[in-house]
Amino acid sequence: MTSVAAVSERSEARVARRERLRLLLRSPSFLIGAGVLLFWLTCALLGSRITPYDPIFDQTSDLSQRPSTEHWFGTDRLGRDVFSRVLAGSRDILLIAPAATLLATIFGTTLGLITGYFRGIADDTISRVIDAVLAIPLIVLAVTVVTSVGSRSAWAVTVVIAIVFSPIIARTVRAAVLGEAQLDYVEAARLRGERSHYVMFAEVLPNVMPPILVEATIRLGYAIFAVATLTFIGFGLQPPSPDWAVQISDNWQFLAEQWWTVLFPAIAIASLVVAVNLVSDSVQQVLER
Amino acid sequence: MSSTEPGATALHVADLDVSYRVRGKDRQVLRGVTLEVARGESYGLVGESGCGKSTAALAIVRYLPRNGAVSAGSISVAGRDVLDLRGQKLREYRARTVSMVYQNPGAALNPSIRVGSQVAEAFTVLGVPGGDATDRARDALDRVQIADPGSVMRRYPHQLSGGMQQRALIAMALAKNPELLILDEPTTGLDATVEAEVLDLVSQLQAELHTSVLFISHNLGVISKMCSRVGVLYAGRLVEEGPVGTILRDPRHPYTVGLLRCIPRGGVRKDHGRLDTIPGFLPSLGAEITGCVFADRCALADDRCRAEEPRLDKITPVHASRCWHHDRAATLPRAEIADLELPAVDRAGAPLVELAQLSKVFKQRGHEVHALTEVSAAIWPGETLGLVGESGSGKTTLARTLLGIVPPTAGTALLEGGELPTRYQKRSREELRALQIVFQNPDSALNRRHSVRRILLRSLKKLAGVGGSVAETRMHDLVERVRLTERTLTQKPVQLSGGLKQRVAIARAFAGDPKLVVCDEPTSALDVSVQAAILNLLVELQAEKRVAYLFISHDLGVVRYISDRIAVLYLGRLQELGPADVVFEGPHHPYTEALLSAVPTVDGGGRDRIRLDGDIPSAASPPSGCVFHTRCPRKLGAVCEETEPPLVEVEAGHHMRCHIPLEELRRLQRAESQPMAPTA
Numbered sequence: 001m002t003s004v005a006a007v008s009e010r011s012e013a014r015v016a017r018r019e020r021l022r023l024l025l026r027s028p029s030f031l032i033g034a035g036v037l038l039f040w041l042t043c044a045l046l047g048s049r050i051t052p053y054d055p056i057f058d059q060t061s062d063l064s065q066r067p068s069t070e071h072w073f074g075t076d077r078l079g080r081d082v083f084s085r086v087l088a089g090s091r092d093i094l095l096i097a098p099a100a101t102l103l104a105t106i107f108g109t110t111l112g113l114i115t116g117y118f119r120g121i122a123d124d125t126i127s128r129v130i131d132a133v134l135a136i137p138l139i140v141l142a143v144t145v146v147t148s149v150g151s152r153s154a155w156a157v158t159v160v161i162a163i164v165f166s167p168i169i170a171r172t173v174r175a176a177v178l179g180e181a182q183l184d185y186v187e188a189a190r191l192r193g194e195r196s197h198y199v200m201f202a203e204v205l206p207n208v209m210p211p212i213l214v215e216a217t218i219r220l221g222y223a224i225f226a227v228a229t230l231t232f233i234g235f236g237l238q239p240p241s242p243d244w245a246v247q248i249s250d251n252w253q254f255l256a257e258q259w260w261t262v263l264f265p266a267i268a269i270a271s272l273v274v275a276v277n278l279v280s281d282s283v284q285q286v287l288e289r
Numbered sequence: 290m291s292s293t294e295p296g297a298t299a300l301h302v303a304d305l306d307v308s309y310r311v312r313g314k315d316r317q318v319l320r321g322v323t324l325e326v327a328r329g330e331s332y333g334l335v336g337e338s339g340c341g342k343s344t345a346a347l348a349i350v351r352y353l354p355r356n357g358a359v360s361a362g363s364i365s366v367a368g369r370d371v372l373d374l375r376g377q378k379l380r381e382y383r384a385r386t387v388s389m390v391y392q393n394p395g396a397a398l399n400p401s402i403r404v405g406s407q408v409a410e411a412f413t414v415l416g417v418p419g420g421d422a423t424d425r426a427r428d429a430l431d432r433v434q435i436a437d438p439g440s441v442m443r444r445y446p447h448q449l450s451g452g453m454q455q456r457a458l459i460a461m462a463l464a465k466n467p468e469l470l471i472l473d474e475p476t477t478g479l480d481a482t483v484e485a486e487v488l489d490l491v492s493q494l495q496a497e498l499h500t501s502v503l504f505i506s507h508n509l510g511v512i513s514k515m516c517s518r519v520g521v522l523y524a525g526r527l528v529e530e531g532p533v534g535t536i537l538r539d540p541r542h543p544y545t546v547g548l549l550r551c552i553p554r555g556g557v558r559k560d561h562g563r564l565d566t567i568p569g570f571l572p573s574l575g576a577e578i579t580g581c582v583f584a585d586r587c588a589l590a591d592d593r594c595r596a597e598e599p600r601l602d603k604i605t606p607v608h609a610s611r612c613w614h615h616d617r618a619a620t621l622p623r624a625e626i627a628d629l630e631l632p633a634v635d636r637a638g639a640p641l642v643e644l645a646q647l648s649k650v651f652k653q654r655g656h657e658v659h660a661l662t663e664v665s666a667a668i669w670p671g672e673t674l675g676l677v678g679e680s681g682s683g684k685t686t687l688a689r690t691l692l693g694i695v696p697p698t699a700g701t702a703l704l705e706g707g708e709l710p711t712r713y714q715k716r717s718r719e720e721l722r723a724l725q726i727v728f729q730n731p732d733s734a735l736n737r738r739h740s741v742r743r744i745l746l747r748s749l750k751k752l753a754g755v756g757g758s759v760a761e762t763r764m765h766d767l768v769e770r771v772r773l774t775e776r777t778l779t780q781k782p783v784q785l786s787g788g789l790k791q792r793v794a795i796a797r798a799f800a801g802d803p804k805l806v807v808c809d810e811p812t813s814a815l816d817v818s819v820q821a822a823i824l825n826l827l828v829e830l831q832a833e834k835r836v837a838y839l840f841i842s843h844d845l846g847v848v849r850y851i852s853d854r855i856a857v858l859y860l861g862r863l864q865e866l867g868p869a870d871v872v873f874e875g876p877h878h879p880y881t882e883a884l885l886s887a888v889p890t891v892d893g894g895g896r897d898r899i900r901l902d903g904d905i906p907s908a909a910s911p912p913s914g915c916v917f918h919t920r921c922p923r924k925l926g927a928v929c930e931e932t933e934p935p936l937v938e939v940e941a942g943h944h945m946r947c948h949i950p951l952e953e954l955r956r957l958q959r960a961e962s963q964p965m966a967p968t969a
């Protein structure tokens with residue numbers, strides 16, 4: 001009973017995977033996004049080792065200098081090299097945003113699995129709460145949580161963003177689980193006496209991974225944005241961190257006199273958000289083909 | 290048949306090659322297909338899934354998917370070359386000359402537009418002005434026997450049943466009075482009784498309008514009812530062609546012979562012998578084939594067959610076969626020879642499972658849906674109870690209640706005399722392992738992320754309570770039992786064909802040595818040759834392990850083959866219960882009678898067809914008295930409308946729920962089959 005069809009289908013699955021990778025590598029938006037992302041990751045990892053000046057401590061006597069060959073992006077009010085600070089400024093955000101996204105994904109996936117799998121009262125209650133949370137503007141919610149937590153550490157920001165994002169992820173996961181739980185393999189598992197957590201995590205979860213991955217990459221883009229926004233309004237990272245949003249927040253009042261201290265960090269944030277979105281879009285396209 | 294006069298043929302396909310480009314390579318799917326449909330003729334194209342039937346249809350209507358292309362040959366419809374058409378001409382051709390009706394009516398209708406507008410649209414594209422189009426649409430729906438067309442036109446597609454959707458599509462297809470109507474498996478998704486109605490409608494309209502029809506189906510029974518000539522397609526090759534009667538009586542290609550032998554028919558039962566199968570698989574997409582396309586699977590194949598492709602040779606002026614040995618086709622050896630000793634069922638002993646007065650009421654937005662009403666039945670060890678009835682009659686609900694997935698509203702189920710907890714969560718491992726299920730759709734039944742090995746080991750762990758090397762041994766044993774290879778173990782479901790997947794699902798159900806396995810339409814997603822192999826496997830396992838089956842199927846030939854006894858459900862009530870032969874041979878309940886006569890079989894019917902009018906009534910408000918009275922062709926009168934007949938044992942082991950006494954039914958049903966006898 002050896003199956004010709006099965007053999008070819010098997011190699012077909014492998015070919016399909018390779019095909020997906022090839023499509024990804026051929027997509028210009030993926031390449032650009034991944035390139036920019038890789039650049040900022042390298043900067044974050046190497047930090048002050050690659051910056052021409054120390055981003056925090058090198059306070060030259062050249063205060064508020066315009067961009068020049070000496071200081072490509074100029075210097076700020078304390079005489080720090082803006083170029084060095086922009087290069088080093090990716091570190092905190094590239095730690096916090098992915099960590100927050102990961103936490104949100106774990107928490108949201110668990111919530112989504114429970115609500116989608118059990119339905120009934122658990123689902124109704126949790127879904128109402130989720131809907132209510134989603135109705136509140138994100139920043140208002142985050143500020144409320146930060147204020148009530150009373151701490152302004154990087155940790156607090158991470159947890160706050162995770163809390164705010166997990167309902168969104170939960171909703172996506174729930175929708176996927178609802179469809180999946182209708183399938184007969186779930187019933188077969190119940191009929192051999194599996195416990196609910198086994199069915200949810202070992203049977204259903206692997207089948208809803210693609211939408212979760214797509215949602216997580218989308219959330220990552222928003223998380224970067226959220227960290228920056230919170231920081232800008234003073235609830236996130238604090239000086240003297242060279243974080244981009246900290247720089248903007250420090251200098252925006254002096255925008256007219258020293259635009260370079262705001263413009264370059266702002267471009268950096270935008271480039272990171274756009275890069276993440278480019279990557280997530282192309283991954284999504286390839287997964288959903 | 291071979292008229293050269295232009296315009297005398299509705300469709301002429303010559304040496305048609307079609308290929309699909311997949312990953313940079315052209316893969317040939319149709320290989321030199323030649324066929325002709327005369328004006329007003331109905332031509333059937335039959336073959337297993339993947340043989341190229343729909344590709345042929347799409348090529349003819351010029352709707353091949355973007356990666357498909359005609360690489361050689363010609364197609365002409367009503368004397369006009371179709372392959373040359375471009376732009377406006379092509380649009381004209383599709384709008385006026387050909388029509389196609391697809392398998393899935395739901396997908397062919399736009400879900401967000403009212404049915405009336407969609408049917409009217411079929412007329413406006415022909416240039417009929419708006420107001421007239423609506424009137425014409427109403428007439429068209431009337432012609433396809435849709436009751437109350439006015440109200441149907443205001444509804445959205447999802448508010449129509451499958452049968453009604455298909456009728457609306459047929460109405461649209463016929464709006465332009467096409468030169469050629471192509472029907473691609475138009476009734477495959479429908480219930481037997483609805484299928485019968487739709488087929489009747491098509492034949493009737495065809496007779497009235499003299500439309501030329503290309504009818505595509507995998508079901509030889511349907512083809513034999515609908516068509517005068519048939520072509521058998523295998524791996525993109527037309528392997529046999531001729532008048533339907535001739536092909537069925539005297540098939541001259543080993544593939545056709547095998548196909549006909551796979552079908553359980555003529556009242557064969559599992560204790561008469563096993564079904565024949567066609568071993569092996571269809572060649573993969575675009576495979577290079579030298580010699581006969583069927584050689585890999587043909588028991589008559591010799592060196593010549595493998596080296597040299599046979600021509601489509603005429604056996605008689607109207608019958609052709611593409612086989613070197615067509616004179617010996619009938620002597621094709623059987624694929625499965627070993628016959629089985631089936632253990633006798635001892636009904637004097639205690640039953641394995643008893644259902645006592647089971648009722649299930651679903652509460653739905655204030656409505657009460659009576660899915661099951663006081664169903665009582667018993668199943669003895671080692672026997673098969675077949676469960677039949679139209680969709681919505683409660684078959685699945687009955688099975689799910691027994692398994693503890695839906696708790697009954699009233700009544701109990703007993704396993705070996707002990708009452709079963711109503712919910713599976715409350716059942717012990719012993720009770721869970723005793724009752725298992727094989728689902729209809731193996732794609733949905735197997736977790737696509739788990740390997741076969743993981744699926745089986747997990748079931749062994751949970752149901753048989755074994756792990757480690759014991760489980761390994763048991764797993765290899767299971768795999769061998771269901772005729773899978775060890776290689777399958779490392780594979781995931783997507784890498785397996787439908788038949789192999791169903792074998793995995795069966796192995797999983799048997800992991801804990803079950804006492805009863807519910808089979809809910811286990812073969813209806815499979816091709817007939819695969820179906821035969823799966824049925825054989827189920828019978829083998831029954832002989833070996835004395836397992837009992839509760840077997841649900843809408844295919845009455847299959848149910849008759851595998852069942853010892855049959856239960857007939859209608860609107861959640863048991864209408865008839867008795868030994869398989871008695872239920873099939875009659876005298877039977879009027880509902881069973883109607884069900885049986887609805888099924889188009891390869892053998893054809895000697896008896897006049899009884900048509901069940903209308904849809905099954907809603908279970909939310911079942912009719913008074915006998916629930917079947919609204920559709921019963923033998924209804925007596927007021928008594929049927931007022932008093933529900935009790936389920937009585939009319940003869941030993943044969944229960945029926947009808948006011949007409951058995952002897953009277955016997956007389957009536959015999960009287961009706963009499964007049965046909967001399968002509969048959």
Ligand SMILES: Nc1ncnc2c1ncn2[C@@H]1O[C@H](COP(=O)(O)OP(=O)(O)OP(=O)(O)O)[C@@H](O)[C@H]1O
Nearest residue numbers: 651653658660679680681682683684685686687908
């Ligand atoms: N969960 C449910 N909620 C409400 N009604 C239901 C539910 N399940 C089944 N029903 C209703 O119960 C009746 C019997 O349904 P069931 O699925 O058992 O029929 P069936 O004979 O198995 O049909 P099919 O052949 O289409 O599977 C139908 O009227 C159906 O609409």
Ligand code: SF4
Nearest residue numbers: 581584587594612613
């Ligand atoms: S030509 Fe040979 S291999 Fe092909 S069907 Fe005939 S006997 Fe079988």
Ligand code: SF4
Nearest residue numbers: 915918921929947948
């Ligand atoms: S009781 Fe009356 S309506 Fe019901 S099946 Fe018998 S004859 Fe028909």
Ligand SMILES: [Mg+2]
Nearest residue numbers: 681684685686
């Ligand atoms: Mg069902």
